[in-house]
Amino acid sequence: xxxxxxxxxxxxxxxxxxxxxxxxxxxxxxxxxxxxxxxxxxxxxxxxxxxxxxxxxxxxxxxxxxxxxxxxxxxxxxxxxxxxxxxxxxxxxxxxxxxxxxxxxxxxxxxxxxxxxxxxxx
Numbered sequence: 394x395x396x397x398x399x400x401x402x403x404x405x406x407x408x409x410x411x412x413x414x415x416x417x418x419x420x421x422x423x424x425x426x427x428x429x430x431x432x433x434x435x436x437x438x439x440x441x442x443x444x445x446x447x448x449x450x451x452x453x454x455x456x457x458x459x460x461x462x463x464x465x466x467x468x469x470x471x472x473x474x475x476x477x478x479x480x481x482x483x484x485x486x487x488x489x490x491x492x493x494x495x496x497x498x499x500x501x502x503x504x505x506x507x508x509x510x511x512x513x514x515x
Contacts, residue, residue: 424494454493474498
C-alpha cells in the first residue's frame with residue numbers, strides 16, 4: 394500500500410486536509426468524519442482491506458488529535474476541546490466500518506459550565 398496515493402485519493406479531499414478547519418469559529422459543536430463520502434470509503438476498504446479499515450481510521454483519528462493539539466498550542470488556542478467520537482453505528486452495521494469523527498467543542502464552552510452540566514477537560 395502506498396500511503397501517498399491513499400492520501401491523494403481519500404484524505405486530500407476531506408476538509409481536515411487543512412488543519413485550520415479545526416480552528417474555525419464553531420457556534421456549538423462539530424463532528425467531522427474522517428471519510429465523508431461512500432466512494433472514498435470503498436477506496437479505503439480496497440486499499441487496506443475491509444477488516445482493517447476501522448483500525449486504520451481509528452489510528453488516523455488519534456494521529457489527527459495529536460496534530461491538532463500540537464497546532465492548538467502554537468496557535469494559542471489551547472482552550473478548544475477535541476475528541477474522537479463514533480456517532481454512526483449504522484455504518485458499522487451496513488459496511489463493517491467503524492467511522493471515527495473528530496469532535497470539536499468551541500473555546501467559549503470548553504472551560505466552564507454549560508447548561509446544567511460540566512465539561513471535564515483533561
